Amino acid sequence: MIQAPDIGKMILDHTSDSHLIELPFGVEIHLPGPWYIPGTHIDVSLTKHVVYMMFAAVLVFLTIWYAGRQVEKRHREGKGPRGFGAAVEAMVLFVRDDVAIANIGHGGEKFVPLIETLFFFILYCNLLGLLPWGATPTGNLAVTGGLALIAFLVIEIAGFRALGPKGYLKTIVMVPAGMTGVGAVAMAVIMTPVELIGKIVKPFALCLRLFANMTAGHFVILSLLGLIFLFANWFIAAGTVAFVLFMMCLELLVAFLQAYIFALLTSVFIGLMQHEH
Amino acid sequence: MHTLLMLLQEPAADAVKTALNSNALLGAGIGMGLALIGAGLGIGRIGGQAVEAIARQPEASADIRGAMILTAALIEGATLAALVFALLFKLIK
Numbered sequence: 001m002i003q004a005p006d007i008g009k010m011i012l013d014h015t016s017d018s019h020l021i022e023l024p025f026g027v028e029i030h031l032p033g034p035w036y037i038p039g040t041h042i043d044v045s046l047t048k049h050v051v052y053m054m055f056a057a058v059l060v061f062l063t064i065w066y067a068g069r070q071v072e073k074r075h076r077e078g079k080g081p082r083g084f085g086a087a088v089e090a091m092v093l094f095v096r097d098d099v100a101i102a103n104i105g106h107g108g109e110k111f112v113p114l115i116e117t118l119f120f121f122i123l124y125c126n127l128l129g130l131l132p133w134g135a136t137p138t139g140n141l142a143v144t145g146g147l148a149l150i151a152f153l154v155i156e157i158a159g160f161r162a163l164g165p166k167g168y169l170k171t172i173v174m175v176p177a178g179m180t181g182v183g184a185v186a187m188a189v190i191m192t193p194v195e196l197i198g199k200i201v202k203p204f205a206l207c208l209r210l211f212a213n214m215t216a217g218h219f220v221i222l223s224l225l226g227l228i229f230l231f232a233n234w235f236i237a238a239g240t241v242a243f244v245l246f247m248m249c250l251e252l253l254v255a256f257l258q259a260y261i262f263a264l265l266t267s268v269f270i271g272l273m274q275h276e277h
Numbered sequence: 278m279h280t281l282l283m284l285l286q287e288p289a290a291d292a293v294k295t296a297l298n299s300n301a302l303l304g305a306g307i308g309m310g311l312a313l314i315g316a317g318l319g320i321g322r323i324g325g326q327a328v329e330a331i332a333r334q335p336e337a338s339a340d341i342r343g344a345m346i347l348t349a350a351l352i353e354g355a356t357l358a359a360l361v362f363a364l365l366f367k368l369i370k
Contacts, residue, residue, distance in 0.1 A: 212354075
């Protein structure tokens with residue numbers, strides 16, 4: 001009697017973090033066990049997603065640096081860029097011009113390195129999950145929470161430095177233009193909690209959006225593949241594999257789109273805080 | 278008699294626990310369906326009005342496409358937040 005496979009367990013094993021990295025040919029790397037910050041239950045050890053994040057960071061550095069050197073070499077020869085360097089240059093210029101500077105306005109050059117780094121790091125993390133034996137670091141709520149925390153700190157601190165304390169306070173105790181007297185006080189009383197909650201909710205939505213998009217895609221693909229094990233039928237397997245191929249192409253699109261949306265929304269929020277008048 | 282009452286209470290507690298779990302699953306399922314209806318309506322409207330706007334003014338199509346993708350991603354974010362909380366219902370013991 002064939003035992004019915006536990007698909008839920010398989011899905012959760014494949015998408016969640018663990019201390020075991022599985023590589024082809026049966027190679028398994030056991031990572032050192034949980035290291036707790038003394039006195040808490042916070043685990044700061046190397047886990048699968050941490051290793052993949054470091055790998056993505058090294059990959060970003062190597063590929064973009066190599067592309068930059070290629071572009072510079074051809075620039076010195078007086079020719080335009082070609083090949084991989086041209087593709088990377090197109091993406092970098094797109095993020096700089098149409099995402100960062102278009103949404104932050106003047107003074108946006110300071111934030112271009114941050115937006116570029118966010119875009120490429122999130123893109124590489126998303127794409128690593130689509131490779132065989134890969135894992136998606138951004139499918140982990142802690143990773144996207146960390147990225148959203150960085151975005152939150154940059155938005156608030158840059159806004160504070162650009163507007164000054166009084167201007168920054170005006171973004172919280174917000175009074176629509178042209179109201180005076182009792183109307184202004186009433187609006188301020190209503191709008192202040194709304195603005196405060198908005199400051200927290202916007203980066204939280206960034207975090208949740210990225211996490212849910214990445215995890216949902218993997219859940220769908222793994223559930224469909226689990227169907228093959230459940231039915232153990234050649235025809236169903238053929239149809240399922242075709243559908244999974246289509247879903248993976250959609251995942252590719254979603255990986256690029258989510259990296260772009262994260263960078264775009266971060267630059268929109270920074271721009272909103274820089275120019276309040 | 279006492280042991281019989283204790284034995285009867287065991288399946289009752291179990292039944293309550295199973296009922297809670299299946300109610301949680303039912304709630305999660307209905308929640309997911311409703312969230313998906315909202316997302317479909319919202320993104321459908323965006324797509325339709327964006328295409329109409331491009332038809333009326335083809336030279337603004339790049340701007341309209343950018344705005345459409347941004348708004349669709351924001352609505353998708355809200356939907357996926359609902360889905361994540363529905364998943365939470367499934368995972369709570």
